[in-house]
Amino acid sequence: MPRRTLQVRRRTCSVAVCLMLASMLLELGVGFLGELGSPDLSGEKRKAAATRLAEARIALEEALALQAEGASAGLWYQVVTEGEDGIGIRKEPDLKAERVEDLVRGSVFEVDDIVQNEDEPIFLRLKDGRGWVFDLTPIDPETPTVKRLEGVYANGKTVQELEEDVRQARLDLDKIRGARRS
Numbered sequence: 001m002p003r004r005t006l007q008v009r010r011r012t013c014s015v016a017v018c019l020m021l022a023s024m025l026l027e028l029g030v031g032f033l034g035e036l037g038s039p040d041l042s043g044e045k046r047k048a049a050a051t052r053l054a055e056a057r058i059a060l061e062e063a064l065a066l067q068a069e070g071a072s073a074g075l076w077y078q079v080v081t082e083g084e085d086g087i088g089i090r091k092e093p094d095l096k097a098e099r100v101e102d103l104v105r106g107s108v109f110e111v112d113d114i115v116q117n118e119d120e121p122i123f124l125r126l127k128d129g130r131g132w133v134f135d136l137t138p139i140d141p142e143t144p145t146v147k148r149l150e151g152v153y154a155n156g157k158t159v160q161e162l163e164e165d166v167r168q169a170r171l172d173l174d175k176i177r178g179a180r181r182s
Helices: 002-033 044-069 159-176
Strands: 075-079 087-090 099-103 108-116 122-126 132-135 146-149
Touching: 044 159
Parallel strands: none
Antiparallel strands: 075 108, 075 146, 087 099, 087 132, 108 122, 122 132
16 A cells, blocks of 8 residues: 555656646746747738838848948938927928928938028928928027938938848747747
């Protein structure tokens, strides 16, 4: 009889050890691979992520080509005013022109025309066609409204930011496909 008790205890111990080892291996695998998402079976998310990756790659390739040529990628500015409403977008390059919209602090925008008259702010036409904003720097250098950005390309981003966009788009696509990349 005592022999039988010993066998039952061994089996119980073996099962407990196996469960503990399985649990440890599972945790180790999740820690190594990360949580695996379920793949998108409809394909819509995958298509959107693949499109985003392709667009990010194109933007980066264009920026790298421009950088290699030493060419500028356009005139990019950022709103730096301390004003609560940011700066106003006006219909015409005139301080008295109708204000149609605002650009909040931190907004980045591309310019396709500049108008500068003596003793007046510099007017910058937004390339997207929304109107004109002004830079007070020539009149009041102590309170600038915008600053010119150097070394920016597509969407007002630097090459490093565009590289990060490609990396993130790749990770997003992998996640949707159920894969994991680090």
